[in-house]
Amino acid sequence: SIPGSEMGLRAFDPESLFCPYPTSTHIEELCASIFRSHRETSQYCVEELQILRWKIFSREEVLAYQNKSMDEMWQLCAVRLTDAVQYVVEFAKHIPGFRQLGQNDQIALLKSGSMEVVLVRMSRIFNMENSTVFFDGKFAGPELFKSLACGDFIASVFDFSHGLCALRLTEQQVALFSALVLINADRPCLEDRDRVLRVRKDVELAFTHILHRDNQESLLHKLYQKVALLKNLCSLHIEKLRWFRQYYPVTVHSLFPPLYKELFVSDTDTHTMVTL
Numbered sequence: 001s002i003p004g005s006e007m008g009l010r011a012f013d014p015e016s017l018f019c020p021y022p023t024s025t026h027i028e029e030l031c032a033s034i035f036r037s038h039r040e041t042s043q044y045c046v047e048e049l050q051i052l053r054w055k056i057f058s059r060e061e062v063l064a065y066q067n068k069s070m071d072e073m074w075q076l077c078a079v080r081l082t083d084a085v086q087y088v089v090e091f092a093k094h095i096p097g098f099r100q101l102g103q104n105d106q107i108a109l110l111k112s113g114s115m116e117v118v119l120v121r122m123s124r125i126f127n128m129e130n131s132t133v134f135f136d137g138k139f140a141g142p143e144l145f146k147s148l149a150c151g152d153f154i155a156s157v158f159d160f161s162h163g164l165c166a167l168r169l170t171e172q173q174v175a176l177f178s179a180l181v182l183i184n185a186d187r188p189c190l191e192d193r194d195r196v197l198r199v200r201k202d203v204e205l206a207f208t209h210i211l212h213r214d215n216q217e218s219l220l221h222k223l224y225q226k227v228a229l230l231k232n233l234c235s236l237h238i239e240k241l242r243w244f245r246q247y248y249p250v251t252v253h254s255l256f257p258p259l260y261k262e263l264f265v266s267d268t269d270t271h272t273m274v275t276l
């Protein structure tokens, strides 16, 4: 080519001028940055989890968990859930466009979506061969959570995890599906719904782009069905928490992590999430 001519071409390249629709490079970059932030904010990478896969709690260890009091086991799960949510907050902050939303809308999206993203992410650590989940350092079956006295909720979370795990999502699909779950313009109490919708549209384009590239468009409607299940699991979680809080108000008030209370206990006014 003639030296310097590419400069000329670039100057008139229509893509370099403002264009209302995201270009393919913009979508590719969006896919890459969401995937990067998912990787950087997953407490364990897939390789580590593969190695940990066969570290299973012994009978004695399971009994020790089952002998914990209800409020002790609830506290442990609340702490573990809050750890997982902290990483989801970091993930959200690195989704292009999320930080440009209003502070209140960022908090509203995290309040309503962080548990859903945790449940999507936890499906990475579900072992379908023995129906165990990685919890507190090793893999455990549902019986480990017996003292929570939430058998139906635990069973539903195990079923959900099994179903999502069965779709064999790639890490990039988990990353983009998590972003889609989080950036939801239908969430309650959003101040600038249109701005959330614009970020959402880009994430949807990125998601359909990689499903097309992976030749797995059929996943789209299966994953949208999972979104409805996520909603039910989260309301079940809130219902169980309200029930537990009736019996152990002091435990919830003074021993649960502040971020957990801000996200899941309706009438708390703590503002730990301001650290966005």
Ligand SMILES: CCS(=O)(=O)c1ccc(CNC(=O)N2CC3(CCCC3)c3nc(-c4c(OC)ncnc4C4CC4)ccc32)cc1
Pocket (backbone or CB within 6 Å): 042, 043, 044, 045, 077, 078, 080, 081, 083, 084, 118, 121, 122, 123, 124, 125, 126, 133, 134, 135, 136, 137, 145, 154, 157, 158, 161
């Ligand atoms: C996510 C990033 S990661 O790097 O892959 C990652 C990082 C850490 C862990 C450790 N586990 C953990 O913190 N937690 C928290 C909680 C308890 C309360 C809710 C969420 C939970 N839940 C499950 C879980 C289920 O995970 C697939 N599936 C069914 N049931 C359950 C529990 C009975 C609720 C399984 C682990 C688990 C696991 C994975």
